[in-house]
Every structure is written in C-alpha cells, then in structure tokens.
Amino acid sequence: MPSQSDPTVITPGLLRDWAMPVPEGGKSARGTVLVVGGSRFVPGAVLLAGLAALRAGAGVLQLASAESSAAALSIEVPEALVVGLPETGDGAVAGDIGDRLTDLAGAADAIAIGPGLTDIEQTRALLRRTLAVAGDRTALVLDxxxxxxxxxxxxxxxxxxxPAVLTPNMTEAEHxxxxxxxxxxxxxxxxLADRYGCVVALRSHVAAPDGRIWRDESGDTGLATSGSGDVLAGILAGLLxxxxxxxxxxxxxxxxxAASGQRLVPRFGRLGFLARELLDEVPRVLAQI
Incomplete structure (x- = not known):
C-alpha cells in the first residue's frame, strides 16, 4: 500500500492496471454530471469544467449558473442543459437553489460545485442545500x-x-x-484526507483517507494558468x-x-497555453492510456 513517506508515482502502466469502468449502453450509462458555479463576471469557469467532464467521457452534462449568464452558456455549450440560478446584487449565485436545481442535484451521478462562485456566505448556503438533496450515491467534486x-x-x-474529492490549491488547503x-x-x-474523510487532490498529489497516496510527475509549470483548476475539476466529475x-x-x-499540458508544449512552449486548449487533449490522453 502506498504511504505518506513513499507515494506511488502515477504512470500509464499503473492506470492501465487500474482500468476505468467501461459502461455499456447509451449516454445515461456514462452518467450525468451537474456543474454548479459561476457568477455574472466569472461564467467561463462553469463552461471549462462542464466541457472537461464531457471530454472525460460523461454522458450527460447539466450546468447551473448565474441567471445572467445562462443564455450565453446554453449557446456556447449546446450539448448541455443549462439552468439559471438566482443572483445577488453583485452577480454572485444566491444560496437559494430553487426547485429546478433540487431536482437535478437529486438525480445527478456526479456534482462538481464551486468553479466560478464568488460569495463565501452564499456558497455556504448553496453547498448546504445541494448536499441535502444529492442522491445517496452521488459523487462530489468540491472546488x-x-x-x-x-x-x-x-x-x-x-x-x-x-464519495467526494476535494481539489484545493495551497491557499485553500491552508483554510x-x-x-x-x-x-x-x-x-x-x-x-486533509484524514480530516475530511475523502480523497484530496493537492498540487500533483492524491491522498485517500485510508492513508494511500500517489504523486503525478508529468505536470509542468504551464498548468499554473487561469482556468486550469476548473478543467481538472471537470475531468474528475466526468470520470466519477x-x-x-x-x-x-x-x-x-x-x-x-498534466499529460494534456505536456501535449501542448511542442506548439506553445512550457508557458502560454490556455486552459481551454487542454480540453481537446484530454480524450486523446485517456485513449492512449
């Protein structure tokens, strides 16, 4: 069993031996992902996470974001069902989720919540209410x-x-x-994994509450770019x-x-590629594993 002192390195060989489930049937067999987040001024985070979930193989995508950005999101992501959520005066998603989101959260296979949210108190209420209606087996990504x-x-x-995965950066880990x-x-x-009783993905490390730990060594500095974390959260939700x-x-x-970023280096160099450009590389990387 990998331990804190000796993390297991994540390699294609390790992943091949830990093969992903292969759902049989239509899109519903690959699961429904609900992404809850965004605000009037940060709608792109939900878009990136949602598209990443589809690129990772999710069958159905649903986006719940600020009402003011819902129409634009529905045009930008025609593959998704988009629900507008109530907003505060400064454009943050309000904590009152409403009946529509309650229904979606209760039926989703995986929920990613957090990308693009901007008000901590409203987010507390939103998280509390979303978790209260999530299904007993619904997987969570908190970002x-x-x-x-x-x-x-x-x-x-x-x-x-x-079942949950936390995806903090170092500042969020401190909190x-x-x-x-x-x-x-x-x-x-x-x-963190021990304290919260769930899997934690922290800066190339993955820790489970039973003490297992892994480390990815294929990432590079170019991944430290705006929106990159939203892509990671979406990939996670799609796989879940x-x-x-x-x-x-x-x-x-x-x-x-990480490997998607490496695939972009020959075209853009180690710095300068965009989070949106990671999206097209994700299914290629997964297929090559």
Whole structure:
C-alpha cells in the first residue's frame, strides 16, 4: 500500500492496471454530471469544467449558473442543459437553489460545485442545500469557493458520507487545515484526507483517507494558468460519473490533466497555453492510456 513517506508515482502502466469502468449502453450509462458555479463576471469557469467532464467521457452534462449568464452558456455549450440560478446584487449565485436545481442535484451521478462562485456566505448556503438533496450515491467534486465553505462547516461532508474529492490549491488547503500546509505537500494532502474523510487532490498529489497516496510527475509549470483548476475539476466529475471510485478518478484525472499540458508544449512552449486548449487533449490522453 502506498504511504505518506513513499507515494506511488502515477504512470500509464499503473492506470492501465487500474482500468476505468467501461459502461455499456447509451449516454445515461456514462452518467450525468451537474456543474454548479459561476457568477455574472466569472461564467467561463462553469463552461471549462462542464466541457472537461464531457471530454472525460460523461454522458450527460447539466450546468447551473448565474441567471445572467445562462443564455450565453446554453449557446456556447449546446450539448448541455443549462439552468439559471438566482443572483445577488453583485452577480454572485444566491444560496437559494430553487426547485429546478433540487431536482437535478437529486438525480445527478456526479456534482462538481464551486468553479466560478464568488460569495463565501452564499456558497455556504448553496453547498448546504445541494448536499441535502444529492442522491445517496452521488459523487462530489468540491472546488474553489466550495472548499472555503467547507472549511467553515466541515461537518457537511461528515454528516453525509458521500464519495467526494476535494481539489484545493495551497491557499485553500491552508483554510481547510487551519494552518499553513508547509513544504511537504504529501503530508498536507494526507492530513486533509484524514480530516475530511475523502480523497484530496493537492498540487500533483492524491491522498485517500485510508492513508494511500500517489504523486503525478508529468505536470509542468504551464498548468499554473487561469482556468486550469476548473478543467481538472471537470475531468474528475466526468470520470466519477462513469463509475470510477474517488481515488481512481483523482489519479486518472491528475495524469490526464498534466499529460494534456505536456501535449501542448511542442506548439506553445512550457508557458502560454490556455486552459481551454487542454480540453481537446484530454480524450486523446485517456485513449492512449
């Protein structure tokens, strides 16, 4: 079993031996992903996460975002059902999710919540209500402001015991831990996984609550670009919707995200490629594994 002191390196060979489920049947067999996030001024985060979920193999995509951006999202992503959510005066998604989102959250196979949200108190209410109506087997990806909300109410996940993956950056990890993570990223990931009882994907490391830990070594500095984390959250949601268990989905997603960036280096160099350009590379990377 991989341990904190000796993380297992994520390689194509490891992933081939940990093969993704192969759903049989129509699009419903590959699962429904619901992405909840966005705001009047950050609608692109939901778009990136949603498209990444489809590129990772999800069968059905649903986007729930601020009402003011819903029409534009529905045109930009014609593959998705798009639901507009109530907004605050400054364009943040309000915490009152409404009946439509309640129905979608109750039926989704995977929910990614957080990309593009901008108000921590509204996000707390949104997260609380979404988790309350999620199905018993619904897989979760918590990203960005949803992680800040969780740091204020860690019992939200403990009360539900849903399969979940947290995707913090180092600042968000500090809020979740209550102290600076330090230089030992592996140790911080393990502590987070133990504290919150779920899988954690933290800066190329994946930690499970049972103490297992993995490290991806194929990433590069170019992945540190605006929107890249939204793409990772979407890949995770897509793999979870296909039936992967959380640690498996996180390892596959970490590699697919990093290797997609590597595929862009010959065209753009190590710096300068865009998060949206990762999307087309994701299915190619997954197919090559």
């Amino acid at each position: 960005a402001y949803a992680l800040g909300a969780l740091s204020h109410e860690p019992e939200l996940l403990a009360d539900r015991k849903l 979740l831990l209550g102290h600076e993570p330090g230089d030992d990223v592996a140790a911080a990931a393990v502590e 919707s296909r039936g992967a268990e959380p640690a498996q989905a996180a390892c596959w997603a970490a590699y697919a995200h």
